[in-house]
Amino acid sequence: MRVAAHVQNHHQEADSIDVFGFWLYILTDCILFASLFATYLVLHKPHAVGPALKSYIDLSYVLGETLFLLASNFTFGMSILALYKNKPALVKAWLILTFVLGACFVGMEVNEFIHLAREGYSWQVSGAASAFFTLVGTHGFHVTMGLLWIIVMIVQLSFFKISDHTKRRMIYLGLFWNFLDIVWIFVFTIVYLMAVI
């Protein structure tokens, strides 16, 4: 009994170190975003060359994107709660809903980029535009990777059911998905709302 408890304990400790490592990855990713934000802010000074972003953006569209991402964050939380209650089918259902909401977000963003480029605000018009597409695009790319990860997670849950491993992976995915929504708060505030003021 004691040996089993010891092994269990040791296992959990190793898991904690793994999760801490993933947490550090997320924090370094924050620093990547910080440098992109800094670049964006520097290139978007009031009298920057090139067309102003202001006349191209539609805030109600951005609000829609924001709500999709926020809702997907909430549904992911629900799938974690279902995981605690050991209900694999429910976990998968919430994950699928999270995927759909996240995919709506990415779809809207891609559509927005295409729209901007058609209207003449494309990547190469100015340094400010490059910084805009790099910052928002990097966030969108992260969300796309998160979507792939959700698919992988759904497949894993179908094969391995709810085990210690799948639980730990769900925690990683949760941290990542939540982190993306936190970055988005600053994207919509600094990029979209500040552009309009």
Next chain:
Amino acid sequence: MSEPDFGTGKKKFNVYVIGLVLCLVLTLIAFWAVMPPKYSPTITFSLIFIAAILQFLVQVVCFLRLNAATEQSRINLMSFLFTVVVLVAVVAGSLWIMWSLSYNMMH
């Protein structure tokens, strides 16, 4: 048996719902303030930034569930705070340097 949370905090349904409602309200306040801009730029600017920082805190507390309850979660929290310091240094530092550069070029 309680679920291991690896210091990432236990998720709770009530806390999640409260977090969602607060985030929604703060998001709507921020968008409402600029659609169209209702006050002077300084006030609008402060308003959207306060809303963003509050929403950031709400997400960290209600969704990420950062806390200082266990050794592991304290390590997570400390590394998180350290990152915030680095973030502020990178962003504020870049702006400061570029602003001072621009000021010296123009005067």
